[in-house]
Amino acid sequence: MCGGCRNRGRCRLGLGEITIIGDAAHAPVRCAPHFQAGPNVAHGGWTAAMFDDIIGRSLTQRGLRTVTGNLTVDFFNPVPVGEAMIVEVVTESRAGRRWTMQAMLRLERDPSPLARAIGVWVERREGHFERHEAAMRDYRAR
Numbered sequence: 842m843c844g845g846c847r848n849r850g851r852c853r854l855g856l857g858e859i860t861i862i863g864d865a866a867h868a869p870v871r872c873a874p875h876f877q878a879g880p881n882v883a884h885g886g887w888t889a890a891m892f893d894d895i896i897g898r899s900l901t902q903r904g905l906r907t908v909t910g911n912l913t914v915d916f917f918n919p920v921p922v923g924e925a926m927i928v929e930v931v932t933e934s935r936a937g938r939r940w941t942m943q944a945m946l947r948l949e950r951d952p953s954p955l956a957r958a959i960g961v962w963v964e965r966r967e968g969h970f971e972r973h974e975a976a977m978r979d980y981r982a983r
């Protein structure tokens with residue numbers, strides 16, 4: 842679970858446990874009603890955040906310490922609110938610290954993709970978050 846939900850013990854995005862199979866992964870997801878945009882349709886930001894979290898956590902579960910470098914989402918069809926869906930993640934390639942990942946969102950019982958994400962995750966250098974904290978301390982002291 843991400844840092845925002847860990848203490849609550851519940852993923853507010855509605856994302857389930859990730860299963861890793863080799864360099865691929867899948868997870869059950871369900872868009873919560875508070876992320877509705879159009880009638881019974883998920884906000885595009887939910888879909889992007891869901892992909893970001895699932896792909897990032899799938900890498901974490903594989904023992905990799907990464908951050909999202911970039912993320913592009915193609916929206917093929919409206920994403921329903923409250924419906925059981927599946928995200929499937931594959932590793933496209935790796936070059937040095939860069940991991941190119943792709944993921945698909947679909948309904949639980951239908952193989953047609955609703956949305957696709959492609960992006961690059963970069964393995965963090967040691968002290969990544971400490972450097973960020975120090976930079977923010979400097980900024981606030983200005």
Ligand SMILES: CCCCCCCCCC(=O)SCCNC(=O)CCNC(=O)[C@H](O)C(C)(C)COP(=O)(O)OP(=O)(O)OC[C@H]1O[C@@H](n2cnc3c(N)ncnc32)[C@H](O)[C@@H]1OP(=O)(O)O
Nearest residue numbers: 842843893894897898901908909910911937939961963966
């Ligand atoms: C346990 C809980 C787990 C929860 C997971 C939740 C998932 C959520 C994931 C996120 O949302 S992370 C938050 C959003 N992302 C960020 O905050 C990242 C902000 N960016 C950075 O901190 C730095 O730009 C970054 C660490 C990505 C790179 O800085 P570095 O100084 O470490 O690396 P450098 O600039 O030397 O680049 C290393 C390689 O990555 C490549 N790279 C850097 N930035 C990139 C980028 N933005 N897109 C694609 N590639 C990138 C760069 O070209 C280079 O490739 P090569 O090695 O092939 O030359």
